Amino acid sequence: MDYLKKSSSISVSTIFKLSLILLCLLLVVVYFWKKRWLYYYSSILPGPFSLPFLGTVRVAFAGQKNIFPLFENLVKTCPLVWRVWIGNQLYVVTSRPNDIDKLLNNFLSKENILLYDFNEENLSSLFTSRVSVWKIHRKMINPSFNQQIINSFTGIFVKYANVLNEGFEQNCGKGSVDVLTMVWRCTLDTLFETLANVDPKLLRKGNDKFVCMILRYERLLTERFFNVIYHFTFFWKLSVLHKEVTQIVNDMFDHIKQLIDLHMKTKFSSIDSSSVIDAEVCNNNDNLKEKAFLNHLLTKELTAKEVLEETTFMFMAGSETTALTISSVLLVLSIYPEIQETIYEEQCSIFADIDKDATLDDINQMNYLERVIKETMRFLPPAPYLARDIEETTELNSHVYPAGSAALIPVWYVHKYPEFWPNPLKFDPDRFLPEEIEKRPRAAYLPFSYGYRNCIGLKYGMMSMKAILSTILRRFKIKPGKYKSIEEIEVEFHFVGKSKDGYKVAVEKRGN
Ligand code: HEM
Structure with missing residues (x-):
């Protein structure tokens, strides 16, 4: 009897173990079966060696520091269309403008793309939201970025550019200085006043703290992206990094909540009567203020959380990209004094008095400066x-982009592809003369992305950058800080692309 009992208990546990193994095998088979078309199409596209779950081995172990050079090398050596696996996600990398045009116009979803998805987990906004939500929010927010509203911000752009100039003045003659943080503070302060009608000086914690939070947040998300273990939510949530991200996002929300409170308090404050000429202008100003981003958003049927998230992201996206571009222009001008002088000559032809604040009309005449920004x-x-x-x-x-994969567009390479950009390493602002633009396919240039889900802040960005750069360059000469040639500038991936050694230039006052 005893013997029988023992043998039946062994067989039950063995059966249990076997069933477990079979179940796991079945799950793996189902997983691969569902992805069979991806594996098939992946096998006919060129690309580096990859393993299931881990993805392309070289990419999985590259780490944040090496990923940009590694990808740079892969993009340059692979054909125009190739594939790479990041974890278990297949990316078809394409540098062909005609394909990019179709892909960015036909597909709007970013749900399965890891880096966007990690962002969406913490901060759901236009940038990462599901297409159904994105369509509603984009329609709501679009009117706040029309040209008339942006034109009305000219005075604010110039006001903060003048504050930035005070910072430049203090650094005159002090040798090489990294300008990024100074410029970022300026673009962020400008956004607070233009989009929320709030004086950033009223905030408890200054905007410098907010800049640090954005930097840390981006660093943590990129760390997660480059550690395949953290792609699994279970392991990520166990990590200390996850706790830190949650804390930073809460701190960013606190900062923006305070901004929203201040906005509510100033909402009904009277408009600046010194700029009002007559009743019609007054009404017009009122209408523009109504439509300004935060004011407009608060009138829409959105939850408090949605308003908070959209607003937080808007300040993150709008401030860093413009600060990076302005700082890059300054780096470039430190290397090319002749281009800097051509900008100065254009400024002299626009301004009878070179120290005067720029008006909308002045900014609209800065065609050469605009071409330099675009070439940068x-x-x-x-x-x-x-x-x-x-x-x-x-x-x-004749290339298949399979459903379930993602298209990855290496913008920096498309921007240097010799077929559309002859002598691509030459810095030549005249590539953006209207007759030159006409010669290229439209999707050969996409710093603001392309298609329906492009950058909502394109016009705002261009206008603010022109106003700020004009104010700086009329007063200061920018001299080399670190780099002697543009090819020396190495870029690192931190969510956005940044110069590895910062944005170091020397500043001298003009006329000295
Ligand atoms: C030099 C300046 C700027 C550059 C290069 C830039 C670049 C971009 C790019 C490439 C995208 C699309 C990303 C993608 O397709 O995945 C984007 C989206 C976005 N940008 Fe900008 N941006 C700039 C300025 C601004 C400004 C000034 C604002 C706001 C004031 C802004 C707000 C946004 C928002 C909200 C999105 C998400 C749009 C959507 O998905 O509907 N950006 N930006």
Whole structure:
């Protein structure tokens, strides 16, 4: 009897173990079966060696510091369309403008793209939200970025550019100085006043703290991206990094909540009567204020959390990209004094009095400065990669982009592809003369992305950057700090692309 009992208990546990193994095997088979088309299409595209779950081995172990040079090398050596696995996500990397045009116009979803998804977990906004939510929010927010509203911000752009100039003045003759944080503070303060009508000096913690929070947040998300273990939510949530991200996001929300409170308090304050000429202008100003971003958002049917998230992201996205571009322009001008002098000559032709504050009319005449900004973004795009989910299998120019994969667009490389950019390493602002633009496919240049889900702040960005750079360059000469040639500038991936050694230039007062 005893013997029988023992043998039946052994067989029950063995059966249990076997069933468990079989179940795991079954799950693995189902997993691979579901992805069979991805594996098939992946096998016919060129690309580096990859393993299931881990993905492309070289990429998985590259780490944040090496990822940009590694990708740079892969993009340059692979054909125009190739594939890479990051974890268990297949990316089809394409540098062909005609394909990019179709992909960015047809596909809007970013749900399955890891870096966007990690962001969405903490901070859901236009940038990462599901297409159904994005459509509603984008329609709501679009009116706040129309040209008339942006034109009305000119005075504010110039006001904060003058504050930035005071910082430059203090650094005159002190040798090499990294200008990024100073410029970022300026772009962030400008956004607070333009989009929320709040004086940033009223905030308990200054905007410098907010800049530090954004930097740390981006660093943590990139760390997660480059550690395959943290792709699994279970392991990520156990990590100390996850706790830190949660804390930082809460701190950012506190800062923006305070801004919203201040906005509510100033909402009904009278408009600046010194700028009002007559009743019609007064009404017009009122209408523009109504439509300004935060005011407009608060009138919409959104939850308090949605308002908080959209506002937080808007300040993050709008301030860093413009600060990076302005700082990059200053780096470039420190290397090319002749281009700096051409900008100065253009400024002298616009301003009878070179110390005068710029008006809208002045800014609209700064065509050469605009071309320099555009050429800088060709060379050093703040968003060096873009990605979209491929929602249905699409064949373009005899290459298949399979449903379930993602398209990855190496913007920095598209911007240097010799077929569209002859002599690509030459810094030449005249590539953006209207007759030159006409010669290229439209999607050969995409610093603000492209298609329906492009950057909502494009016009704001261009206008603020022109106003700020004009104010700086009329008063100061920018001299080399670290770099002697543009090819020396190495870029690192921190969510956005940044110069590895910072934005160091020397500043001298003009006329000295
Ligand atoms: C030099 C300046 C700027 C550059 C290079 C830039 C670049 C970009 C790029 C490439 C995207 C699309 C990302 C993607 O497709 O995945 C984007 C989206 C976005 N940008 Fe900008 N941006 C700039 C300025 C601004 C400004 C000034 C604001 C706000 C005031 C802003 C707000 C946004 C928002 C909200 C999105 C998400 C749009 C959506 O998905 O509907 N950006 N930006």
